[in-house]
Every structure is written in C-alpha cells, then in structure tokens.
Amino acid sequence: MEIFDTTTFIPPFALDIDLETGAMPDATNHLVRNASAMKGHYADSAAFDALVANGDPLHYEVFEKPVPEEYGHLMYCISKLQPGKVGDEFFMTKGHYHTVVQTGEIYLALAGEGFMLMKTQDGQFHYERMQRGRMVYVPPYWAHRSVNTGSEPLISFCVYPGDGGHNYGDIETEGFPGRVFEKNGEIVIE
Ligand code: PA5
Numbered sequence: 001m002e003i004f005d006t007t008t009f010i011p012p013f014a015l016d017i018d019l020e021t022g023a024m025p026d027a028t029n030h031l032v033r034n035a036s037a038m039k040g041h042y043a044d045s046a047a048f049d050a051l052v053a054n055g056d057p058l059h060y061e062v063f064e065k066p067v068p069e070e071y072g073h074l075m076y077c078i079s080k081l082q083p084g085k086v087g088d089e090f091f092m093t094k095g096h097y098h099t100v101v102q103t104g105e106i107y108l109a110l111a112g113e114g115f116m117l118m119k120t121q122d123g124q125f126h127y128e129r130m131q132r133g134r135m136v137y138v139p140p141y142w143a144h145r146s147v148n149t150g151s152e153p154l155i156s157f158c159v160y161p162g163d164g165g166h167n168y169g170d171i172e173t174e175g176f177p178g179r180v181f182e183k184n185g186e187i188v189i190e
C-alpha cells in the first residue's frame, strides 16, 4: 500500500460518545471558553461587562481526541454551548473561517436547540436551525458560529478535514450580518 507521504499513518481506533450528553470519556483536549473570552462579540457591551463581573460563567467547551492536523485526516469534536443571554442576545460561539478556506464541516446536533449562523467574506449570510438529529453542512468558504436559543446546553458533534485550522479573521472586528435575540418572548434574527 502506498501512503501519501505528508499524511501520518496511524492505527484505526474507536471511542464512545454519549449521544444524549455529548460525553466523550476518551477526549484528551478540552477547550474551555468562559464569557470573558467573548469580549467584543455581543451587541450589549454593558450587559457583557456585568456578566463577566458577575462570575464570568462558563460559555462553551470543545472536547477532542485529536488526530494529526494534516490533509487526509478528519478532525472531530463535541461542542457544548451553555444556555444564556447577554442582554437580549443568546449565547454563541466566537465563530471562525477555516484557515484553509476551502474546508467544509459537518455538525450533527445531539441535544438542545439553536442556530448555526454562516457568512462569507463577501457578505452573504445564511442560518440553519440546530436541534437533535439535525445535521448542518457548512460548505467551504463559510464562517460559522453556533447560537443556543434553548434552556439546555446545545451539544453537537463536528467533523472537518484535519488540515483545516481556525481563522477568527474579521469576525472579531465585524461580527456576523445577523444576531439572535429574544424580543417580546420571540426568537428573532436581525
Ligand atoms: O471547527 C469547528 O467549527 C469547531 O471545532 C469549533 O472550533 C468549536 O465549536 C468552537 O468554536 P470557535 O472555534 O468558533 O470558538
């Protein structure tokens, strides 16, 4: 068998994922972002500062048992986004493009409810509902951010090419063209 010489050869493996809670006991990487990691991302900066001053709660976590970050491998993760709001705006992830911008991603929602917001560098915007059993296909070139509109954690399983990387790019300065709020008891995207 010929092995593509820039792709590391590893033995096959398997692991367990609890499809209700997202628990992945074999995960060795655990990324934790508390609210303070989201500075500049929410519309209501006074509400954001108050949330951080008031205990800087857990915002979201990512669990991985990493594979080589190389062409040919498939990175995967469990993402767990807490419920809550900053002012009227629902908790969300930072969001990113992939460093290799021609990198797509699959998200399968396992628990909770919310949205995947997606945008392109030239200003296109699209969103999809996330709920248990619903898969969102994030095509190459689309930045993506998940938003939790429910009262339980929004948990999803993601898969993307190992060499894709993360580029927070203009999201930190420009954000997304749409935000998700609760207004008069309704979920609105504006
Ligand atoms: O590549 C992905 O989309 C995930 O691994 C995310 O990085 C993860 O959900 C955390 O989101 P973010 O990188 O926007 O903080």
Ligand code: NI
Pocket: 096, 097, 098, 105, 144, 160
């Ligand atoms: Ni991604």
